[in-house]
């Protein structure tokens with residue numbers, strides 16, 4: 001089989017499992033981050049600073065292990081971009097933190113959160129403007145505050161970081177192609193999404209700050225989550241896979257019990273998340289619920305979502321329980337403990353993987369992976385054992401008889417009907433400035449002399465470029 | 481004698497302002513500082529822990545209660561020191577080398593304080609040497625190590641080894657915790673105890689304190 005045939009076979013295998021059906025065998029989709037450096041002979045510092053090395057490492061690792069799908073670069077923060085923007089929330093290997101680790105997110109102390117407790121109204125009024133005017137100058141060592149004199153370094157930082165972002169994004173197309181032609185491996189996810197409540201904790205108020213706000217100003221928090229919804233939904237939809245085969249990555253950080261209490265989950269986290277996931281599904285996109293930590297308190301709530309609309313990824317939950325509670329509705333991934341993959345004996349890995357294949361994968365709808373992303377502590381040998389065990393014991397006898405197809409999960413007839421009935425984001429109040437735009441054309445046009453000729457063309461070009469400004473700030477917030 | 485039930489309630493509800501005001505009143509009315517701690521704060525934090533264990537309280541309630549307790553304790557602590565009252569035990573707390581996660585560790589520290597222990601919090605990214613120094617300087621008898629990353633779990637082992645090398649291993653009980661840690665791992669590295677949550681850390685420390693007494 002040549003690599004393209006291999007690619008087609010793996011794509012069909014992976015997508016079939018995500019349709020919650022039985023492929024020919026269990027697909028393997030490990031989220032390997034700094035592990036790729038260790039395996040491919042690079043340092044963590046190298047893959048962080050030089051994304052071409054990270055790309056090489058990802059291709060080599062996927063190829064040698066023969067995996068079905070991987071993320072094109074799970075060491076996703078490129079320090080070139082982070083440094084150009086002067087982002088304070090990263091520790092960069094070799095600069096202030098040891099050169100031997102990967103990049104490190106850093107959270108400021110409570111009183112120095114990137115958004116202050118009295119800034120909710122400003123965020124709610126216009127989230128995009130808030131991010132540019134308040135948030136960016138605060139998270140950056142370079143960018144000047146609005147009202148303060150602009151500086152040489154401010155100008156440089158904005159130009160350099162936005163060009164760096166484009167350069168980096170444009171590099172992903174060829175990298176996805178390399179994975180396909182050199183390794184026959186599928187790019188596992190497309191697009192980025194985080195829940196409104198999570199993003200408030202992650203990059204704005206911090207977990208402690210948000211927890212305090214939930215006690216003192218819960219209505220403001222809810223309004224902020226609601227104000228973020230259309231924008232986060234827009235980012236998800238515009239970065240998703242146009243062929244609808246692979247899901248949108250949704251990184252679930254701190255919305256689960258016990259980080260929040262059940263009442264807060266019901267009043268804030270879920271009502272501002274569910275409509276977006278439904279909206280994605282209405283458009284044909286699955287969401288990968290990358291459920292970091294333990295989410296067992298919320299399995300019944302997740303069941304409110306339409307069949308197949310999500311793939312549930314299991315980190316530290318009991319994967320056998322996940323299977324019992326969710327398998328009839330959604331495909332499942334993950335569940336192999338990172339601690340075992342790093343420090344366990346090969347026999348343990350083999351036995352546990354076999355048990356997962358036997359009990360969780362039996363009826364299809366399962367994708368093999370570890371619980372959390374794999375850093376350089378993961379054992380090369382144990383990942384080999386996990387992979388080999390799956391290739392040996394993860395073969396379906398009946399599945400192989402059916403022709404494998406890569407038909408997107410949304411095109412399953414039962415799903416088509418269901419998707420048409422979804423409410424999603426419909427009926428929600430429109431934001432003051434529509435998602436994807438910073439400075440609306442309607443405002444800009446007032447400043448311009450009368451326009452003649454092809455008005456639509458002029459408007460479209462304005463809005464397309466405008467969208468770049470929007471992409472920059474929301475991607476900084478969500479991806480970097 | 482003033483009614484101190486409201487102080488207990490204020491800590492339980494996480495109402496820092498009330499907790500502080502009531503403590504002020506109690507001290508002004510001549511109540512012994514140690515009585516305020518023993519009769520009200522410690523029982524309140526015990527109850528917080530109990531409620532957490534049986535899923536009535538969650539991390540937000542834990543955080544709020546810990547803050548209320550801290551607000552009250554700030555008034556009492558200097559008086560305790562002056563009167564020479566010995567704490568239940570002295571605990572050195574920290575997140576191990578290479579690891580910057582501190583939300584769980586801070587909760588552990590707060591619950592231990594609420595449990596009547598003197599806590600020395602070394603923060604995050606703490607080297608074995610710093611743990612040892614602090615134990616020596618404070619004459620601590622308990623060390624609580626936190627790690628949230630599989631990559632930093634080995635730093636726990638290294639810390640325990642360093643205590644052995646320094647000849648201090650028998651002088652302290654070492655407890656470990658954090659999301660990826662298991663009882664088995666704790667046993668493997670020769671720790672004296674593990675718990676999956678912050679109230680559990682207090683139980684461990686109390687059992688040890690009772691044994692040591």
Ligand code: B12
Pocket residue numbers: 102103104105106107207252253254259292293294315338371372373374375539578579580581582583584585587588624625626627628629630631655656657658659660674675676677678679680681
């Ligand atoms: C918040 C968070 C962060 C914040 C930390 C902010 C802070 N001030 O702590 C930030 C954004 C900075 C961060 C950074 C990183 N993180 Co992080 N983070 C998390 C997250 C979302 C929650 C952790 C948390 O705060 N839990 C809340 C507290 C209350 O729980 P807890 O810590 O477990 O504590 C409880 C118990 O464990 C126990 N306990 C804790 N300590 C002790 C000690 C003793 C003695 C006892 C008895 C009990 C005990 O009591 C606590 C309360 O009951 C987890 C994912 C998740 N949902 O779990 C990832 C997670 C831990 N992070 C992860 C990673 C990979 C990272 C980074 C490497 C990412 C990166 N490349 O930058 C960096 C590393 C930075 C570093 N060097 O440490 C991974 C680890 C994967 C792995 N293989 O181990 C996780 C699991 C996410 C994932 N699924 O991929 N992170």
